[in-house]
Amino acid sequence: MCGIVGYVGSRDAAPILLNGLRRLEYRGYDSAGIAVFDGQRIQIRRAVGKLQGLIDQVAREPVHGHIGIGHTRWATHGEPSVRNAHPHLSQNGQVVVVHNGIVENFLALKDELQAEGFTFRSDTDTEVIVHLIERYLEGHGMGIVEATRRALKHLRGSNAIVVLAATEPDKLVTARLGNAGGITLGFGQDEMFVASDLPAILEHTRQVAFLEPGQMAVVTREGAQVLSLDGEPIPYEITTVPWDPVAAEKGEYRHFMLKEIHEQVRGLTDTIAGRIEPSAARVRFLHLEATPEFARRIPKIFITACGTAYHSGLVGKFYFERLARIPTEVVIASEFRYMDPIVPEGAVVLAISQSGETADTLAAMEEGRRKGATLWAIVNVIGSQAMRMADGYISMQVGPEISVASTKAYTATLADLYMLALYLAELRGTLSEAQRRQLIQDLLTLPDLVGETLQREDQYAAIARRFVRAQNMFYLGRGINMPTAYEGALKLKEIAYVHAEGYPAGEMKHGPIALLDENFPVLALAPRDPWYEKMISQVEQSRARGAPTLAVATDGDDRAASLADAVLWVPETPWLLSPVTSVIPLQLFAYHIATERGLDVDQPRNLAKSVTVE
Numbered sequence: 001m002c003g004i005v006g007y008v009g010s011r012d013a014a015p016i017l018l019n020g021l022r023r024l025e026y027r028g029y030d031s032a033g034i035a036v037f038d039g040q041r042i043q044i045r046r047a048v049g050k051l052q053g054l055i056d057q058v059a060r061e062p063v064h065g066h067i068g069i070g071h072t073r074w075a076t077h078g079e080p081s082v083r084n085a086h087p088h089l090s091q092n093g094q095v096v097v098v099h100n101g102i103v104e105n106f107l108a109l110k111d112e113l114q115a116e117g118f119t120f121r122s123d124t125d126t127e128v129i130v131h132l133i134e135r136y137l138e139g140h141g142m143g144i145v146e147a148t149r150r151a152l153k154h155l156r157g158s159n160a161i162v163v164l165a166a167t168e169p170d171k172l173v174t175a176r177l178g179n180a181g182g183i184t185l186g187f188g189q190d191e192m193f194v195a196s197d198l199p200a201i202l203e204h205t206r207q208v209a210f211l212e213p214g215q216m217a218v219v220t221r222e223g224a225q226v227l228s229l230d231g232e233p234i235p236y237e238i239t240t241v242p243w244d245p246v247a248a249e250k251g252e253y254r255h256f257m258l259k260e261i262h263e264q265v266r267g268l269t270d271t272i273a274g275r276i277e278p279s280a281a282r283v284r285f286l287h288l289e290a291t292p293e294f295a296r297r298i299p300k301i302f303i304t305a306c307g308t309a310y311h312s313g314l315v316g317k318f319y320f321e322r323l324a325r326i327p328t329e330v331v332i333a334s335e336f337r338y339m340d341p342i343v344p345e346g347a348v349v350l351a352i353s354q355s356g357e358t359a360d361t362l363a364a365m366e367e368g369r370r371k372g373a374t375l376w377a378i379v380n381v382i383g384s385q386a387m388r389m390a391d392g393y394i395s396m397q398v399g400p401e402i403s404v405a406s407t408k409a410y411t412a413t414l415a416d417l418y419m420l421a422l423y424l425a426e427l428r429g430t431l432s433e434a435q436r437r438q439l440i441q442d443l444l445t446l447p448d449l450v451g452e453t454l455q456r457e458d459q460y461a462a463i464a465r466r467f468v469r470a471q472n473m474f475y476l477g478r479g480i481n482m483p484t485a486y487e488g489a490l491k492l493k494e495i496a497y498v499h500a501e502g503y504p505a506g507e508m509k510h511g512p513i514a515l516l517d518e519n520f521p522v523l524a525l526a527p528r529d530p531w532y533e534k535m536i537s538q539v540e541q542s543r544a545r546g547a548p549t550l551a552v553a554t555d556g557d558d559r560a561a562s563l564a565d566a567v568l569w570v571p572e573t574p575w576l577l578s579p580v581t582s583v584i585p586l587q588l589f590a591y592h593i594a595t596e597r598g599l600d601v602d603q604p605r606n607l608a609k610s611v612t613v614e
C-alpha cells in the first residue's frame, strides 16, 4: 500500500524522488521519506504526515546526490511517526531500505537479530530487512546484491523493496516477493527509475519493465539486470506504456476525484471504442478470447473483487445471467479462498481490480487457479499482477486513477462487463442478432447520457449542501441498482466520513426501518428500471416514518418529484445501463458533502489506493 520510488542517473535525485512521491501519495500518507547518497554518505530526510511535511524539511535541509530512494507510508507495523517512517537505515549507516508489504515472520527475525546484537530503532517490520542485509554485508564480506539476495531468503510474506548502499553507490537493488505491490523499472537516457506505480515515473519515461514475484533487479544508470532469487539472470521485456503523463495531473480541477468523475465520458467512449462492431452486432476484446465451445460449456462464473470493484461485479452478475445465461456468483475477494469454493470444470474466475495489485483479489485468483478455473481479469493498471496472472484480460481505458475513491474505473468496468456478457451471449447463442444489435445501440448512447448527467453537477451540489450535516444515511436499491446503493453509500463513507448504509430496499421492513426518524435521511435509487414501482413505495414508507427522503429518479418523473424531499435527476437511460448514470449523482453528492465539510477528498483518512496487504 506504500509508494516506492528510486532514481539513479546524472540529475539531482531529491526533486525527482519528491515529485515521484507526490504522484504516489495516494498509496499512503502517514509519513514520507527519502534517502540520497551525497558522495560521502547516505542522507535521510523523513517527516510524519502528508508529503508536504517532507518537502518543507528538504527545503530547510537540502540534500544533493545522483542516486536515492523514497517512500510514502501507509502504516501497518508501528504508528505513523518519524521513527517508523521509511527509509530505514542499517546500524552501520551503510545501507538504506524502503519497503512495501508485510514481513510475516518479523518477530522471529527480530529476536534472532537482537540476539546477534542488532539494536532496533523503529517498530516496523522493515527494519529486519536492513539489518539482515548488513549482517551479510559486514559479517560475510558480500557485495550489496548478494547480501540483499541472502537477506530476502529469510523473509516470509509478500514484500517489495528497494535498497541503496553507500558501499556501492552506483546501483539500486530492488526485489519483489509475492504479490504485495509491483516494482516497475523505468528506462531513461542514461538514467533509471524504480517505482511501485507508473504515475511516479511517467513524466520521465514510458519505457518500462515489470518485476514478477520472486525476481530482483540490479539497477544502474545504464540499465537493469533482472535476476532470480537464486541469482540467475532472467531475460525481460521492455514495454511502452500508452498512458499520457498529463493524465496523472490534476489540471484545472480542485481534486483528482472531481477530475476523474468528469473523465467518465471520455473513459466510457474509449472503453467502448475499438471493441464494438455495430454493423456486425459484435463485441471483440484484444486480450480475452473464447471459442464458442468453451463459452457454451462455462457452467459458472465467479466474480471476485473488493470494495467498489466488488460492487461492479454485482451488476456484472445481472449481465452474465440475463444476457449470456451463465450462473454467476459474486464473492468478496478476501472471502473467496476461505470458503473452499466448489469450482466446476470449465468455470471462469473473473477478477476485477483497478490497481491489479489488491492482495486479496490476487489471492482469490490464485485460489481459482488452484481449483482449475480459467482466470479472466478486468484491470486498469498496465502490467499489474492481475493482468499478468490472468489467462485473458480486459484493460480499462480510463488512464491512471489517482483519487483514493474509485469513480471512473467503476463506470468503465460496468461497460466492460456489459460488453463481456454480450460477447459470451453471441458465442453461446443466447441472444438473437437483433437483440444484440439493440443492446449495442443502447451502449453507444451511454457516453452522451453520462455527459448529460455530469452537466447537472450544480443541482447535485445544491442538494448535497442541504444534507451536509447528516450523521447517518440509508441508500436503498433493488435489482440492478442495489449495487448502486452500495456504491453510493461507500463513496459517502470513505470521503465524507458519514455513516451510510447501502441496503436492499425490500429488507428495510425486516428490521432496519426501526432506525428511521427525522435525522436519518433515506436515499432511494428509483430510476426507470423494472423495480421502479417498489422503490417509489419505499420512498413513501420512509416518508411515513418521518425520514427526510432523496431519490435518484428519471427526468419527468412526477411521482418522485412529489414524494421525495430532494431529487437527483438523471436522464432516461436503458435500464440495463441505468447503474452507470445513476451512480454519477451519488459520486458528486459524496464529493460535495465532503468538500463542504472541508475534508481532504483525494486522501481520506486511514485509506490508501492499492490495498496490497491482507
Ligand code: F6R
Pocket (backbone or CB within 6 Å): 306, 307, 308, 309, 310, 352, 353, 354, 355, 356, 357, 358, 361, 404, 405, 406, 407, 490, 494, 609, 610, 611
Ligand atoms: C473505493 C475504492 C476501494 C477499491 C478496492 C479495490 O472507492 O476505491 O473500495 O475499489 O480497494 O481496489 P482495486 O480495484 O484496485 O482492486
